[in-house]
Amino acid sequence: METATKTVWTIDPTHSEIQFKVKHLVISTVTGHFRKFEGTVETQGDDFATGSIHFEAETASVDTNQPQRDEHLRSADFFDAEQYPKMTFQSTSVEKIDDETYKVIGDLTIKGTTKSIELKAEFGGSMTDFYGNYKSGFEITGKINRKEFGLTWDAVTEAGGIVVGDEVRLALNVQIARPA
Template sequence: MGLTAKIRTRDGWAVSHAVVTVTDMTGAQVVRAEADEEGAVRDATALTPGAYTVIVTAVGYAPAAASAIVTASGRADVGTVTLARQGGAELPPPGPWTIDPAHSRVSAVAQHLGISSVHGRFTEFAGLIEVAPDDVAKSRVEAVIRAASVDTGNAMRDGHLTSADFLDVATYPEITYRSTGLTPAGPDRWTVHGELGLHGVVRPVDLDLAYLGTGADPWGGTRAAFRATTRLQREDFAMYYNEVVQAGIAAVGTTLKVELDIEAVQGESLPQA
């Protein structure tokens, strides 16, 4: 097989309609191939050993270029090529954007017994994003999560998480986040500085934010997509419970990996169903 590659968006989705063009050092096209439904490119054209340029294009995405070296076998593995949405270097148009819980996900992952992971999510939350018109750094976001809506797929475990050992939802029913600033961290990427209120403790927490693009929805509105991640230490929010099993391994890890997949609708309210 001559050429192999994987085409992905910044958040890991396959770009099934991507087109890959390979040119030699003279600029002549030697291969043109399309990605399959999984974003994979597999072209059997044998290539002469040497250096090549790989151009990846797809409707709605900015073109990307990569270099490839073909060995004596006539094969070249380009690896994963990441495409950014066109215009993605900018934030969405200024003004308010309302987070749509039906098309968003707030999840967390914790280590279990030192060998596997437990995945959970919060099913009830709301938030507003305000994109500043002049100084992007003044943009802000506020969000609130109902702590009792935690869902790990196991009722007994969820009951323990909502108890006084962990979230103590009877005393602290809400988890809040309020941004305090925004700084660029690269193309399409930002660092959101803010304060997280969890379990009665408020601490500064930064989010690594990727802006995935903006587009029209079927209901006449405009939507923007974001992905944000961070890591939290339970002890920082006064959640000290832990059960130690054999060999000193903790049953539940103290580090939480938080992942936010957010879709927001332009305006101060969601469209009526």
């Protein structure tokens, strides 16, 4: 029986985005990004159900389009980017649900705390770009509780409102490329 060769795909950062959304004052949502990140997906041939995913983002690259808030997020109150410069994800299983959907389970480490999380990955398709690179795209979503990862800073308004919600929604749009 012939086994498929190992393929190592790499995230194309110029065609990918790592986004998160969290409630502010429980009435609106703040969106943020990580600007510096990298990752790989190792598969047998092109079978993503055999994938092993490794991802990391630089916590100091957090960007919510508001410099004062970004500095607070980099501080020890949140990511503590000086002591914990990276957040990482390593898959432990990938399950193909249907032709376009995968369930990805893995270990997310933020601020020195590792928890197992579940993500949904929707396959957008594959195509060869203008330069001959074979690429595949995925939209990945999930939710985490920030406090489970040591991001416990809290504040209450004078009226008793919560400033930052606990639930963080993850939205990653990634394009990965395999070697020619």
